[in-house]
Amino acid sequence: MRTALEIVDNVPEGVGMQRTSGESRIRFHVRDGAARLDRLYQQGAAKIRLPRPEPGRPPEAVLINTAGGLTGGDTMAFEVEVADGAHAVVTTQACEKIYKSSSGPAQVASRLSVGAHARLDWLPQETILFNRARLSRRLEADLADGATLLALEAVVFGRIAMGEVVASGSFHERWRIRRNGRLVFADDTRIDGSVADIASHPAVLAGGRAVATVVYVAENAEDYLERAREAVGESGGVTAFDGKLVARIISMDTLSLRRALVPLLAVLADGAPLPKVWHI
Amino acid sequence: MVTAIRTPEPRRDDRPAPEAMVEPLTPERLLKLQTWLSPGFPIGAFSYSHGLEWAIETGTVTDPEALGGWIGELLRRGSARNDAILFAETWRAAAGRNADALREVGELAESLATSRERHLETMAQGTAFLKAVTAAWSTPTIETFAGAHSNRAAYPVAVALATASHAIPLAHSLPAYLHAFVANLVSVAVRLVPLGQTNGLRVVSALTPLVLETARAAEKLTLDDLGSATVRSELFSIQHETQYSRIFRT
Numbered sequence: 001m002r003t004a005l006e007i008v009d010n011v012p013e014g015v016g017m018q019r020t021s022g023e024s025r026i027r028f029h030v031r032d033g034a035a036r037l038d039r040l041y042q043q044g045a046a047k048i049r050l051p052r053p054e055p056g057r058p059p060e061a062v063l064i065n066t067a068g069g070l071t072g073g074d075t076m077a078f079e080v081e082v083a084d085g086a087h088a089v090v091t092t093q094a095c096e097k098i099y100k101s102s103s104g105p106a107q108v109a110s111r112l113s114v115g116a117h118a119r120l121d122w123l124p125q126e127t128i129l130f131n132r133a134r135l136s137r138r139l140e141a142d143l144a145d146g147a148t149l150l151a152l153e154a155v156v157f158g159r160i161a162m163g164e165v166v167a168s169g170s171f172h173e174r175w176r177i178r179r180n181g182r183l184v185f186a187d188d189t190r191i192d193g194s195v196a197d198i199a200s201h202p203a204v205l206a207g208g209r210a211v212a213t214v215v216y217v218a219e220n221a222e223d224y225l226e227r228a229r230e231a232v233g234e235s236g237g238v239t240a241f242d243g244k245l246v247a248r249i250i251s252m253d254t255l256s257l258r259r260a261l262v263p264l265l266a267v268l269a270d271g272a273p274l275p276k277v278w279h280i
Numbered sequence: 281m282v283t284a285i286r287t288p289e290p291r292r293d294d295r296p297a298p299e300a301m302v303e304p305l306t307p308e309r310l311l312k313l314q315t316w317l318s319p320g321f322p323i324g325a326f327s328y329s330h331g332l333e334w335a336i337e338t339g340t341v342t343d344p345e346a347l348g349g350w351i352g353e354l355l356r357r358g359s360a361r362n363d364a365i366l367f368a369e370t371w372r373a374a375a376g377r378n379a380d381a382l383r384e385v386g387e388l389a390e391s392l393a394t395s396r397e398r399h400l401e402t403m404a405q406g407t408a409f410l411k412a413v414t415a416a417w418s419t420p421t422i423e424t425f426a427g428a429h430s431n432r433a434a435y436p437v438a439v440a441l442a443t444a445s446h447a448i449p450l451a452h453s454l455p456a457y458l459h460a461f462v463a464n465l466v467s468v469a470v471r472l473v474p475l476g477q478t479n480g481l482r483v484v485s486a487l488t489p490l491v492l493e494t495a496r497a498a499e500k501l502t503l504d505d506l507g508s509a510t511v512r513s514e515l516f517s518i519q520h521e522t523q524y525s526r527i528f529r530t
Binding site: 172174182183184185186187188189190191192198199201202203204205206208211229236237238239240241242246248250 | 335340341346349350353354357358362387388390391392394395396397399506507508509510511512513514515516518519521522
């Protein structure tokens with residue numbers, strides 16, 4: 001079924017559209033011996049749903065974009081804080097869709113903060129780019145001593161099964177992760193212009209459409225290397241050094257991406273069940 | 281060696297160091313550049329393939345055309361373009377004696393090497409390079425940097441620091457750096473594919489315009505412009521870690 005914004009893809013340029021903007025902030029802390037919601041703020045199209053956690057499981061926050069997608073000039077901002085000793089899981093209700101832009105890029109900024117000996121699992125679903133989409137997304141994370149961060153960012157450049165081709169557009173993704181103020185992981189992906197042509201190059205994606213980057217920053221990150229390699233199989237690769245593990249996966253579509261991603265996330269979550277949206 | 285014996289006067293940190301004033305490329309400066317970027321300079325460049333060994337092993341790079349395409353994409357929108365941006369930023373920061381900017385670019389250059397082998401490749405070569413220039417071509421700028429950075433540096437940062445500090449213009453040092461990167465990867469393919477010396481030289485020659493264009497563009501870019509599209513080259517550098525039989529360290 002096509003959503004309203006997908007149909008808008010065919011609207012002639014110059015037709016005015018209202019900009020979408022949203023900002024949500026959430027904080028978890030430990031109270032009565034368990035991680036719980038401390039504060040929640042939401043404004044505009046960025047909403048947060050908090051399903052009742054299973055007994056003994058960390059709280060889960062589900063990010064929702066009530067606008068149903070983003071286009072040029074739209075802005076979304078998420079801020080997640082996990083206080084000392086707490087553990088929380090954050091995911092998204094749906095795959096974020098980025099539609100044709102006739103102006104600047106849609107901007108998505110996420111700021112994560114993980115306290116001492118706390119843990120955050122940041123597991124948004126894939127973002128789907130449509131033809132002529134422009135997206136700039138940033139993920140900034142600050143970790144304290146003994147903090148653990150499991151973070152995923154995934155993108156699909158047009159769904160093959162739907163016959164979508166991203167002939168042109170732009171995609172910028174910036175990661176910056178710091179521990180005690182010191183930069184420990186930085187990554188910048190930038191695909192600008194004739195996206196499908198560029199992606200066909202053997203050094204880029206060799207025609208692949210779906211890309212995931214998974215970063216696990218923890219004092220014992222290297223201990224997961226062998227099991228993580230087995231989990232991703234041949235469509236990806238896993239490396240680990242200096243207290244971090246990094247996995248990259250390139251696939252033809254969302255389904256094959258998830259076949260590698262879900263087992264990998266299961267390893268890095270120590271066998272804890274993934275959010276329901278990740279069940280394949 | 282004029283610069284090495286000059287006694288530095290006390291000066292504000294933001295004023296260009298005398299040895300970094302932009303001056304023409306004199307024969308003396310050219311010789312330094314040639315020495316530092318020679319394949320024989322003791323940083324072990326010959327032992328790093330930047331993941332190309334895995335690209336050859338898997339049949340992705342099998343001939344001169346595929347090799348030129350692979351390296352060309354690294355220059356156009358991959359790791360070599362990023363290194364060019366880091367080089368230019370370092371050069372300007374070193375020329376301006378901006379310790380904060382040097383710290384930022386140094387930290388970023390190390391953190392952007394997100395696989396174990398990319399990290400090894402840039403930090404081992406950069407640190408060896410810094411050690412060599414500290415020993416034989418030292419300047420106050422190089423000494424100060426080495427002291428503030430535990431004698432470690434990413435490779436583009438180390439070379440840019442040395443060239444800025446010896447007043448070798450960015451317009452010459454940056455393309456020379458990129459050319460050395462290209463020549464090193466071509467020599468990997470000449471040995472591994474194997475390609476043959478003449479074919480290798482043709483690839484180097486054909487990529488020269490792109491080397492110059494990448495360097496010229498990077499001179500005007502900043503850290504905000506960083507960004508690579510060559511995800512598969514990054515992935516190959518990771519997959520090289522588990523390559524069963526291999527000659528290169530990366």
